[in-house]
Amino acid sequence: MRLKRRNSGLLKYFFLFAITIIAIIPFYLVIVIAFKGSKEIFSGNYLLPSLTPRLENFKIVFESAPFVRYMINTIIVVFGILLMQLAVVIPAAYAFARMKFRGANFLFILFIIQIMLPLEALVVPNYQIVRSAGLYNTLIAMMLPFIGSGYGTFLLRQSFKQIPKDLEDAAIIDGCGHFRFIWNVLVPLSKPTIVTFSLISIATHWNDYIWPLIITDSQKVRTLTIGLGMFVQQESGADWGVLMAATLFISLPIVLLFLALQKTFLESFLTSGMKG
Amino acid sequence: MKTKLYRGYQPFLFLLPALVFIAIFTYYPIGYSVYYSLHSQNLFSPQPVFTGLSNYMMMMKDPIFWTVVWNNVIYGVFTIFPTMIMALLLAILIDESKRFKAFFQLGLFYPLLIPMAAAAMIWVFMLDANLGIINKALRIFGLPEPGWLGSDKSSLWALIIMAIWKNLGYYMLIFLAGLQSIPKYLYEAAEIEGAGWFRKHLTITIPLVSPSTIFVFIVSVIQSFKVFTQIHLMTKGGPGYSSNVLVYYIYENAFRYWDIGMASALTSVLIIFLLFLVVLIFGFFSRRVHYSLT
Numbered sequence: 001m002r003l004k005r006r007n008s009g010l011l012k013y014f015f016l017f018a019i020t021i022i023a024i025i026p027f028y029l030v031i032v033i034a035f036k037g038s039k040e041i042f043s044g045n046y047l048l049p050s051l052t053p054r055l056e057n058f059k060i061v062f063e064s065a066p067f068v069r070y071m072i073n074t075i076i077v078v079f080g081i082l083l084m085q086l087a088v089v090i091p092a093a094y095a096f097a098r099m100k101f102r103g104a105n106f107l108f109i110l111f112i113i114q115i116m117l118p119l120e121a122l123v124v125p126n127y128q129i130v131r132s133a134g135l136y137n138t139l140i141a142m143m144l145p146f147i148g149s150g151y152g153t154f155l156l157r158q159s160f161k162q163i164p165k166d167l168e169d170a171a172i173i174d175g176c177g178h179f180r181f182i183w184n185v186l187v188p189l190s191k192p193t194i195v196t197f198s199l200i201s202i203a204t205h206w207n208d209y210i211w212p213l214i215i216t217d218s219q220k221v222r223t224l225t226i227g228l229g230m231f232v233q234q235e236s237g238a239d240w241g242v243l244m245a246a247t248l249f250i251s252l253p254i255v256l257l258f259l260a261l262q263k264t265f266l267e268s269f270l271t272s273g274m275k276g
Numbered sequence: 277m278k279t280k281l282y283r284g285y286q287p288f289l290f291l292l293p294a295l296v297f298i299a300i301f302t303y304y305p306i307g308y309s310v311y312y313s314l315h316s317q318n319l320f321s322p323q324p325v326f327t328g329l330s331n332y333m334m335m336m337k338d339p340i341f342w343t344v345v346w347n348n349v350i351y352g353v354f355t356i357f358p359t360m361i362m363a364l365l366l367a368i369l370i371d372e373s374k375r376f377k378a379f380f381q382l383g384l385f386y387p388l389l390i391p392m393a394a395a396a397m398i399w400v401f402m403l404d405a406n407l408g409i410i411n412k413a414l415r416i417f418g419l420p421e422p423g424w425l426g427s428d429k430s431s432l433w434a435l436i437i438m439a440i441w442k443n444l445g446y447y448m449l450i451f452l453a454g455l456q457s458i459p460k461y462l463y464e465a466a467e468i469e470g471a472g473w474f475r476k477h478l479t480i481t482i483p484l485v486s487p488s489t490i491f492v493f494i495v496s497v498i499q500s501f502k503v504f505t506q507i508h509l510m511t512k513g514g515p516g517y518s519s520n521v522l523v524y525y526i527y528e529n530a531f532r533y534w535d536i537g538m539a540s541a542l543t544s545v546l547i548i549f550l551l552f553l554v555v556l557i558f559g560f561f562s563r564r565v566h567y568s569l570t
Contacts, residue, residue: 008473012369016376019366020383023441026398027386029409033401044407088293095290101282107291114302116494116554120502120523121546124530124539125305125312148297178290207391209505210523214531225393229509232397240401247394254389259382266381270453 030251033244034058041240057245064234066219067249070227077142077212077223078205082198084147093156094182098168114150120210127214141215142223146205152197159193160186192268199258199265206254224250306547312540319534331541340517341525341542347432348521352500355439360492363444364485367451368477381452384445392442392505399438400425400510428518431511435519438506443499447492454488455481494557501550522546 033046035053040046061067095101096108119126126145135141163186171181187194209225216222222230228250235242258265313331315324335341370380387395402408403424411421422430458481466476504523507513513520513528520528522542530539 013373016366016369016373016380020380023387023445024383025409026402026441027390029402030398042407088297091290092294095287099282099287101287104287107295110298113551113554114298116498116550117302117547118498118502120504121543121550122302122305124526124536124543125308126301129300129305129308145301148294148301150298153294203389207393209393210527225391228393228397232509243397244401247397251390251394254391255386258389262382269449270456
C-alpha cells in the first residue's frame with residue numbers, strides 16, 4: 001500500500017517534469033541559437049550551447065534594423081496605455097463597486113461585453129475611425145483603442161468591493177472626499193490587483209500585433225513586434241542565429257519584468273484576483 | 277449604514293472617461309461596420325454605394341468563407357478542449373505536489389508572456405521539416421514526419437499545437453486559483469470513505485472548480501476567434517486557404533483587396549456570432565454553476 005502510493009507520487013512528478021520541460025524547450029532553443037553561427041545550425045547539431053558564444057548575431061540585428069527605436073516606441077506605447085487605463089478604469093471601478101445608482105447594471109454589462117469583443121474583431125471600423133481623425137501613423141493611435149478597459153474595470157471592481165464599508169465610513173467622518181478616499185485607501189489596499197492588472201496590460205500590449213501593423217507605415221513609430229515581422233521579411237535568407245537574436249531581444253524585457261514581479265503576481269492571482 | 281443610493285449625476289462623472297473610450301472604440305465601430313456592410317465600397321467604387329444585403333449574399337455563396345469558418349471552428353475545438361483538460365490535470369497535480377511548485381508554474385506559464393510574434397519565429401524554426409526539433413524527435417521514434425507549415429494537411433494542426441503550448445500555463449494558473457477555494461475537509465472526508473484519486477476529483481474537484489472552468493472557457497473562446505499574428509507571420513493563411521481564419525480573412529479583404537464593404541460584412545457576422553456566444557455561455561452556465569458575475 002505504502003509502496004504503491006509512493007510510486008504513484010513519483011509518476012505524478014515524472015509527468016509534471018516531462019510536460020514542464022517540453023514547455024521550456026522553445027525558450028531554451030532561442031537562447032542557445034541566438035549565439036550560434038548559421039553553419040553550426042544547418043549542420044543540425046544545435047541542441048547544446050556553443051562553447052564560444054557568437055555575439056555577432058546581435059550586432060547584425062542592430063545594424064540592419066532600428067531595434068532601439070522600436071524598443072523606445074514600444075515602451076512609450078505600453079506605459080502610455082497603462083497610465084491612461086488606470087486613470088479611467090480606477091474611477092469607473094470605484095463607481096461600480098461603491099455607489100448604488102440607477103442604470104448601474106446596464107452600464108456594467110456594456111463594460112463586460114467589451115471584454116468579449118476583442119479589437120482583433122473590430123480592426124476594420126477602428127482603422128477607418130482613427131484614420132479619419134487624422135491619427136494614422138502616430139504613437140497615440142496605437143494606444144487609444146485599449147484605454148477603456150472593461151477587463152481592468154472588472155478586476156478592480158472585484159478588489160474594491162472587498163474593502164470593508166467601515167473604512168469608508170471612517171474616512172467620510174474624517175472629511176475625506178471621493179478622490180482622497182480612492183487614492184489613500186482603495187488604491188493602496190488593492191495594490192496586488194493593480195500590480196496584476198498592470199503586468200497583464202504590459203504583457204498584452206507589448207505583444208500587440210494586428211493594430212500597430214495596420215495603423216502604422218513608417219519605422220519612426222513602429223513597435224518591436226512589427227519590427228521583428230519586417231525584419232524577417234527583409235532577412236528572408238533565414239539566418240536563424242540572427243532571427244533568434246532578434247526574437248530574444250524582443251521577448252527578454254517582458255520575461256524579466258515578470259520574473260521581478262512574479263511573487264506579487266502569483267500571490268494575487270492565486271488568492272483573489274482572477275476569480276470572477 | 278447601507279450603501280447610499282445616488283440619484284444625481286455623480287456616479288456618471290466617475291464612469292464618463294471610461295465610457296467615452298468604450299463608446300468610441302467598441303460600440304461606435306459596431307454600428308460603423310453594420311452601416312458599411314450594407315454598402316459597396318471597394319477599388320471599383322471608392323465612394324460607398326448602398327447595396328442592401330448583397331455583401332452578405334456574396335459571403336454566403338463564397339466557398340472560401342465557409343472554409344475559413346470551418347478552419348476557425350476546428351482550430352477552436354481542438355485548442356480549447358485539450359488545453360482545458362490538460363490545464364486542469366496539471367493544476368491538480370501541482371496543487372498536490374510538495375516540491376518544485378514554482379518551477380512547474382513558471383515553466384508552464386512563461387509562454388503566455390512571450391510576444392506571439394516572437395513565439396511564431398521560434399515555432400517556424402521548430403516546425404521546419406528538416407531542421408526542426410519536432411521532426412527530429414519524430415525521426416528518432418521512426419514516426420511519420422508531417423510537412424507542418426508547408427503542407428495544407430498539417431498547417432492548421434501546427435498552429436493548434438503551438439496555441440496549446442502558449443495558453444496551457446495560463447489556464448493552469450486559473451484552475452490552480454480555483455482549487456484554492458475548495459475546502460480541504462471535503463477531500464479528507466472522501467478519503468475516509470475510501471474514495472480513490474479519480475473518484476475524489478471526479479465528484480469534488482470538477483463540480484466545485486466550475487467557476488474557473490467557465491472563466492477559462494470564455495477566455496479561450498475569445499482567444500480562438502481573435503487569432504491573427506501567428507497566421508500572418510507563419511502561414512499567411514496557407515497553403516491555399518488551409519489555415520485561414522476569420523480575423524485573417526477580414527484583414528485580407530480590408531487591407532489586401534481593399535473591399536471595405538465585404539470586410540465590414542465579415543466583421544458584422546463575427547460580432548453577432550461573438551455576442552450570440554456570450555448570451556449562450558452566460559445563459560447556460562448561470563443556471564448550472566454556483567457563480568455570479570456581480
